[in-house]
Amino acid sequence: MSETNCNKQAERRQKISKSTLIVGMDIGSEFNAMALMNEAGEVLGRHPKVYNSREGFGYFERSIEEVKRRKGLKRVLIGMEPTGHYWRKIAYYAKDQGHEVRFIRTTALRHQRELDESSSAKTDIRDAVTIANVVREGKYIDTVIEDGIYRQLRMLAHVRENIQRYNVGTKHRLAAVLDDYFPELKEIFWSMKAKGLWAVLEECPFPEDVIKCSVEQIAELIGKSSKRKGKALEKAKKVYQGAKETIGLKDVSEADRYRLRSCLEEIKRCEGQMKEVEGQMEGLLEQIPATEILMSIRGVGMITTAVFLGELGDPKNFSNPKQIIKYAGYDPQENDSGKSVGRKRISKKGRWLLRKYLYFMGLRVLYRNTFFRKYYERKLKVKNCWGQLLKKKEAICAVVIKLIKVIFALLRDNRKFTSARPVAVAV
Secondary structure (H helix, E strand, O other): OOHHHHHHHHHHHHHOOOOEEEEEEEOOOOEEEEEEEOOOOOEEEEEEEEEOOHHHHHHHHHHHHHHHHHHOOOEEEEEEOOOOOOHHHHHHHHHHOOOEEEEOOHHHHHHHHHHHOOOOOOOHHHHHHHHHHHHHOOOOEOOOOOOOHHHHHHHHHHHHHHHHHHHHHHHHHHHHHHHHHOOOHHHHOOOOOOHHHHHHHHHOOOHHHHHHOOHHHHHHHHHHHOOOHHHHHHHHHHHHHHHHOOOOOOOOOHHHHHHHHHHHHHHHHHHHHHHHHHHHHHHHHOOOOHHHHHOOOOOOOHHHHHHHHHHHOOHHHOOOHHHHHHHHOOOEEOOOEOOEOOOOEEOOOOOHHHHHHHHHHHHHHHHHOHHHHHHHHHHOOOEOOOOOEOOHHHHHHHHHHHHHHHHHHHHHHOOOOOOOOOOOOOO
């Protein structure tokens, strides 16, 4: 454990006083297990079934208030493992009641379970006690439950990600249809979402349909839908020639036509949903002052800004850039033993979508921003502990970490990005 982590854990332990009631919760889909504990580690109550219902939540609050009154406790610190989406209801309810809610990692729970129990048996209430012990030792995450704009942004970011994944799968299915019956189209059009391709597939999806049309008719179809109308005739000739010389299957049934039509309709629907979600994201970003600062960095766009702020939450919750780096899973993970020095890798813990889009941001600023491009080129000349030059992906990760530090500094100082160093003004 690093010195920083040790100090952070010690600070958390110091905040837990004799007047603190620690609540450990093992989250489930139907009910949760709850254990109540004091600062000394004495178990004050075990509640194996706190149901996810109005009656269950009332029982949850009454149990806490009864122990607080009986033991003279004031502060309530609740720890839980964020299992799936089931934690949200009880966590937001507890927050509304004025309780402090914190999360623990799955690895911390597993390791603590091995220390606490001589038996390997696992039950919900045992896990609740173990979670309370983990929280009592200060081994929880300083994640704050976000509400308002940041929670909406995060929800939209995940909705967009799900739509995008489904859309990619649908495009692969459409490409498979074209591979069977009209593979030449994939060489003519740049993407499965090219508007010119959609127009052709709507009116004449198979080679036998194209041959029935004239080159001029095909050119008109492509021209109406495409922005590059000047190249419509050229593409139409290629489509017509490809239909005449196609190596695709000749026997086209109604089932094949339905298969292609359903794929095309799904792609259009997904593209429309993506635009709608992105429009809502843009509307929310207009209400956040940090948006203008982030987008002042050349290469950082609206989508990456929305995902970054949605996954990160309020930047004011972070006191230094190392916290953001760890939160995104870009903190280096070492594996050394004796004289053996392992290769450093990023931990990949924390918010996976934040980590993914930070990597995208790193790639974009790398190619569109001179400041980060020069930093990347310097990193490629750096040698690791074995005397080897950094790999390209390692250098990109270094750019991402640099980008996080730059973003933190900009937000802290409330200023826009500039490649030049700020000049100190004499007072």
